[in-house]
Amino acid sequence: MEYLVVAFPGSRFTGAIAPALADAVASKAVRILDLTFVYRAEDGTLDMVELEDLDPDDLVSFEPVEGVVSGLLNSEDIRALGESVPRGSSAALIVWEDLWAVPLTEAVRASGGRLVAHERIPADVAEAAVAASGSAD
Template sequence: MSDDFEDMGPVDYLVIEFPGNRMTGEGFPLLLDLVDRGIVRILDLMFVRKDTDGSVVALELRDLDADGEFDLTVFEGSSSGLLGQDDLDEAGASLEPGNSAGILIYENLWAAPLARALRRSGAQLVAGGRIPVQAILASLDAAEAAEAGGAAA
């Protein structure tokens, strides 16, 4: 493994669905802020659309900003080559017809020093994951209901 990879932080991906192909661009400045502050590094950013017939089409950044409302040129060239056609097809399979998605692969720069230290000590990541906010809220609601039910008894 090269030194570049040894120094990397954890790498994550997101597939973000935009119902009805409505992308406002509101999140782009926030993503840029994370990059500018050295919290994340964008490795890949691609967009796909799932047509009503179920076919999945890759979109160019210029296709997303036909009205000129937000500047996407800062994201051009955000391609490490990690995303392949299989990944685009898989992301598209998770979309509802008529929707589009952004596919983002990013390095967690904030965690790179910890990751380096752990690798030097021989540790390795053996599992990881994300807990959706909806699942956290449901769990908190269930705990609150159980607590209220126990107090009523």
């Protein structure tokens, strides 16, 4: 499972990310586990925005996981993540499961293996590496 916080300066959430997220869900690459919206006022206060308060055309439909998924982000986690959102901005917090990884995980477990490290390379580092490798040709 992974999470992503996307801030929209000036609270200009237009829903432009919805089609890309919908494509990822439709292709069964990911399953959305949670989708939360927050708004951080100019004075720093943080409010959670209910899905019902947003334009349904800007949203991605998803089916919540059946049963209870424990250990995911709670209101304290959301509040802490919200502190990274610039004042006067809104943010979408998306928690998903990488469905493409499920067969790999099962194969690792079946072979007696175990995960010893997993880290995401920051986007700016990855982009710089790709740019550098392209310019070296």
